[in-house]
Amino acid sequence: MNPTLPGAPWMIAHRSMLGINKPYKLTLNGQDYVLWQNRGGEIFALENVCPHMQAPLSDGWICEANNTITCPYHALEFDGAGRLLKDGAAKGEPLADKLDLVVQDDLIWTYGGHEPRLPIPDLISTQIKGFRFLGVAGNKSIQAEFLRCIKINYDFNHQNGVHRELFRIQANLVELFEQKGVAARVVQTFLRTENTVNEILQNPSLLTLPKQIKNELEYSFPSTTIFKAQLPLGKVLQVFILYPEAEQRTRTFVLFYGNLQSPLFLIPGVKAVLERSLLDSTAKVVEQDVRAVADLYPAQKPKIRLPKEEILLYVEQLYRNW
Template sequence: MQSMLPGAPWLLAHKSMLSVNQPQKVSLYGADYVMWKDATGAIHALPNACPHMGAMLSEGWCEVESNGTSAVVCPFHALKFDAEGSTVLPGSDKKTLSLLKPLELTIQGDFVWSYGGYEPKIPIPTVLNEIANTYEFVGHTADRSVETDLLSMLLNMHDYNHQNGTHRDLFRITDVEFHQFIDDGHRSHAFYDMPTAPYSLTEKLRKPDLMLLPSTIKARLENHFPSLVIFHGEMPFGKAAQCHFFVPESEHRTRTYILLFGQAKHSIFKLLSSTYLKFGKVVVDQDADILGKIYPNTPQKVKLNNEVGMDWVRRNFESFPTVVEPNLSK
């Protein structure tokens, strides 16, 4: 279980990812849950297996109660479960005791966090609240499950040498010029530049989105172990905070997705938001693709320069939740 870091907080959803009264399956620590948002904006989550015959509640529907809240309905026998996991059996007018233990959620604004039923070992990072207060929410993208363990996912995300390999396609990254890494325990910052090979004018006219790609991508990463990497970007028309999230669905399956926030300097920034989301999805898809083409147990006989981010991940993973030396700032 240590491989999934019990006691860490995981962002299961932004409220915008949940349609009103539409059940949705989420997974955490090897367990599946049904999550739904009612018309009052309240978020609920129960174990996904109906306690009658195991049907997936996420495949059912919601029924609205008189007070505006809603219950999730099993698609097999139409048993209706309220947010506490209770139901009323056919032929009875009396509610049962809770048959499904609700998943404990922590709601902060539009952010839905959970410790998965474990005792909290580290606090929920406050940075998302700060971003939400100063940036405008743009949208979410690239929500997918990847057949990889949490550690492999995190090592990939903090491997600052893979950009000109994994992300060469589309972005045409030619090199990684690493500048600085700041180690602050469960938080860190990385600064590096990625020169790119230019597209021709013909290519840009054929695909106008390519005009938004800079000649040098300046990476300014803010990392919060273990669940969050924020790419802070400066663009001609505004600033962006592209937030990448990781959730251990099971020992060998990790969910990832992106929330994008922006500060517009020009009205055209909003018009380009779909393109920025599209670029983010490409990054996640490329990372997922390479993670499916790795022999995970291969002994590492070569160490590249600037693997400091990966060393930061390994140290925090092994010592979790304790922060230990060394400080890897460079």
């Protein structure tokens, strides 16, 4: 396939997604890769193809003693550079192709073998100071091209449609939109109605949501959207990530951070329940976005324009001008 936005930095995983000594398969721009992390925190990545008879390395296992990945077909071992292990030592030139990674704290980035055209953004590292990582939510594959997927993160108007049922959003007031190159910032306020008792019982995190939620969005094109909001129980920060798996398939996941402080947390078990509920709500948001984008018919020129759609034109222009 023709790569999407070659030279863009893609965050392909958070360290917590890899586990320890477990193969982790992913697809970027039509190519499958396998990643693994050893007990020392080192992370390695190879193309997911054994150079012998093309077995998927991700179906194999990690040899902890040798820090190698083992082919499931003939038990051949390869180190993180792609070299074949012989007599217990890696020898010769690499045979399995390596994927170069940039690991910043717990975030794993790659340029997918292309020359960098943008630096790795520092947006996440600067925004998460003072927050605690709560987990990953909504790790989903979307059956849609990358441009359609990224536009929903820049769409001010979809919350009171796509997410109305979950959060009872009636309106979204946009107070600020500013842009500078590949970076953009939005300040907005969600207006909600009350959730039903049954909805709250199914999703306790709804208890934490006021009728008006003032929030900010920070963007770093093409992969990263940060949502920040102040709730009664504290501050929440969600990092929405996208990268292209194939021409008509896009991967998304959300990193959830919180700075939560509430007297409720003195009650045994309440903090864990609310944090789990916040992650579940985020996963539901992703599911709704995934379904909305995947169900769209082929793109046509819009015959209707909604207020504040200039950010959609902005992100599409960045994409087209790449």
